[in-house]
Amino acid sequence: MALPSSGTISVLQVAQMFGGSTPHAMSEYYKGGSRVLTTDTAPNVPTSGTIRLSNFHGAQIVESYVATVTAGTARNNEYNAFPSTVSLEVNTSGDMVGTGNTFDFTKDWITGTPRSVYQVRFTKMSDTTSGSGSSDIVGTFGTWQQLNAEISMTATADNGVNLTRTITVKAEVRRLADSVVVSTTSTNVFTLIAHSNVGEEP
Numbered sequence: 001m002a003l004p005s006s007g008t009i010s011v012l013q014v015a016q017m018f019g020g021s022t023p024h025a026m027s028e029y030y031k032g033g034s035r036v037l038t039t040d041t042a043p044n045v046p047t048s049g050t051i052r053l054s055n056f057h058g059a060q061i062v063e064s065y066v067a068t069v070t071a072g073t074a075r076n077n078e079y080n081a082f083p084s085t086v087s088l089e090v091n092t093s094g095d096m097v098g099t100g101n102t103f104d105f106t107k108d109w110i111t112g113t114p115r116s117v118y119q120v121r122f123t124k125m126s127d128t129t130s131g132s133g134s135s136d137i138v139g140t141f142g143t144w145q146q147l148n149a150e151i152s153m154t155a156t157a158d159n160g161v162n163l164t165r166t167i168t169v170k171a172e173v174r175r176l177a178d179s180v181v182v183s184t185t186s187t188n189v190f191t192l193i194a195h196s197n198v199g200e201e202p
Contacts, residue, residue, distance in 0.1 A: 001178040002041065002060035009053045017061060017177040019116035021148075026051045037062075061117065061177070072105025074098030075193040079201040083159040084194040088169060089152035090120045096171060098190070105190060109173045109183055117176050119144040120151055125168040125189060133161020135194060144174065157196035165194045 003009055003017055011024045018035040020028050031045040032038050042059040045051070076099075078084040086100035096107040124141045139153025157163045170189045174181040 001180075002058050003056050005058040009056050011053065014053065014056050014059075017056075017059065017117065019176075021116070026053075029056075061175075072098065072103065072107070073191045073193065074100040074103035074105070075195065076100035076102075077195045077197070077201070078157075078159075079197050079199060081160045081198050082196070084157040084196040085154060086156075086192045086194045087152050087154040088122075088171070088190055088192055089150055090147065090171065090173075091150045092148065094118070094147070094173075096190075098192075100192075100194075107188075116146065116148045118147040118182070119174050119176055120147050121145065121172050121174070122151075122153055123170040123172070125170055127165075127167050129163065129165050131161065131163035133163040133196070134158045135161075135163055135165040135196075137165070137167060141169075146176075147173070153192075155192045155194040157194040159196060160198060161196050162198055163196050167192045 003013055014029060015024050018029060020035055028035050030036065030047050030051060031042050032047045036042050036045055039062050041062055044055045045059060046055065074086045074088060076084045076086040088098050090096050094109050098105055121144045122139060122141050129135060135157045137153065137155045145151050155165050155167050157165050168189060168191050172181050173183045
């Protein structure tokens with residue numbers, strides 16, 4: 001949704017659309033800089049010189065993101081009483097990556113747009129444990145988090161146990177300015193499997 005075409009516009013509205021951290025300065029928002037890209041709809045925003053809030057009437061980010069997301073799995077197998085750890089991360093480049101000894105996804109949702117104008121949310125769809133022993137999962141679920149830092153969740157099966165922890169997670173990315181979810185496919189559900197086994201690797 002574009003900024004208002006008339007009336008008063010605040011610096012906060014500009015920052016919510018194009019990103020930026022407080023304290024905000026108008027010099028951050030010249031067209032062609034790191035915030036307002038040349039591809040954005042902002043015909044009245046100058047590239048240099050005097051810049052006013054009124055220049056941003058009707059301005060809007062032109063999205064450049066990849067929202068074709070396919071299901072993926074990350075799994076880590078550890079034997080001989082080693083702990084098993086597997087993780088899912090969305091980094092500041094907008095890439096989603098998995099870590100473990102096997103994983104089959106690396107997803108890129110956002111390209112060519114300031115990352116700080118997006119948020120990511122992880123939703124735990126299911127969480128099952130088989131075997132005996134203890135395990136842990138670290139991460140924030142169900143809360144939109146600003147995509148200006150690496151955000152991850154990690155599942156761990158402790159050492160000295162025979163245990164498999166399986167977590168199914170949905171990952172979503174939304175635009176901060178108008179809360180529109182840009183990861184629009186229904187297949188952005190990922191499975192993390194931490195497997196720890198006392199004994200020899202088969």
